[in-house]
Amino acid sequence: MTVEEFEEFYAHAVRSLIGQLFLVAGDLREAEDVVQEAFVRAWGARRKLDREGSPEAWVRLTATRLAISRWRRRTRSAEAWLRVGSAAAAAAEPGPDAVAVARALRSLPARQRLAVVLFYVCDLPVEQVAAEAGMSAGTVKTHLSRGRRALAPLLDDSLEEHDV
Incomplete structure (x- = not known):
C-alpha cells in the first residue's frame, strides 16, 4: 500500500470507524484515540494489510481491542484504588x-x-x-x-x- 493509497483509505474509513468505536467505547474522545492508534499501527503493518485484503476490518479489530484493553486497565485501576483507598486516605500529611x-x-x-x-x-x-x-x-x-x-x-x- 503506497502513501497515497493509505491516505485515501484513511480518509474513506476514519469517520465510520470512529462512529463504530464510539458505540463500543461509549466515549467519543476514547473512540477517536483508539482509532488513531489503530491507524498508526496499520501504517506499520500495511504490507500485511495488502496481503489480507481487508484493511478496514483490521483497523476496526485493532481499535476494538485497544478500547477493551483500556477499559480493563481503567477498571483494574479503579478496583485497586477502592481496595487501598481507605489506607491511602488514612496516610497523614507530613508534619x-x-x-x-x-x-x-x-x-x-x-x-x-x-x-x-x-x-x-x-x-x-x-x-x-x-x-x-x-x-x-x-x-x-x-x-x-x-x-x-x-x-x-x-x-x-x-x-x-x-x-x-
Whole structure:
C-alpha cells in the first residue's frame, strides 16, 4: 500500500470507524484515540494489510481491542484504588518537622545529601552507603560530618519555631 493509497483509505474509513468505536467505547474522545492508534499501527503493518485484503476490518479489530484493553486497565485501576483507598486516605500529611528536614536537606550539595539520607533515613551502614553512592567510606564519613554541621543550625531554628 503506497502513501497515497493509505491516505485515501484513511480518509474513506476514519469517520465510520470512529462512529463504530464510539458505540463500543461509549466515549467519543476514547473512540477517536483508539482509532488513531489503530491507524498508526496499520501504517506499520500495511504490507500485511495488502496481503489480507481487508484493511478496514483490521483497523476496526485493532481499535476494538485497544478500547477493551483500556477499559480493563481503567477498571483494574479503579478496583485497586477502592481496595487501598481507605489506607491511602488514612496516610497523614507530613508534619512541620518533616517539612523542615526536607527543606534543610535541599540546602546540602547532592552527594552530601545522598550520604546523609542513606545513612540517617535509610539506616544503612557507612560501607553500604559508600557502595551505593560510589564513594569511598572516608568520603562518606566526610559528607556525613559536613552534613551534620550544615543541618544543625537549620534544624535547630526550624524546630524552635514550631515549638513556640
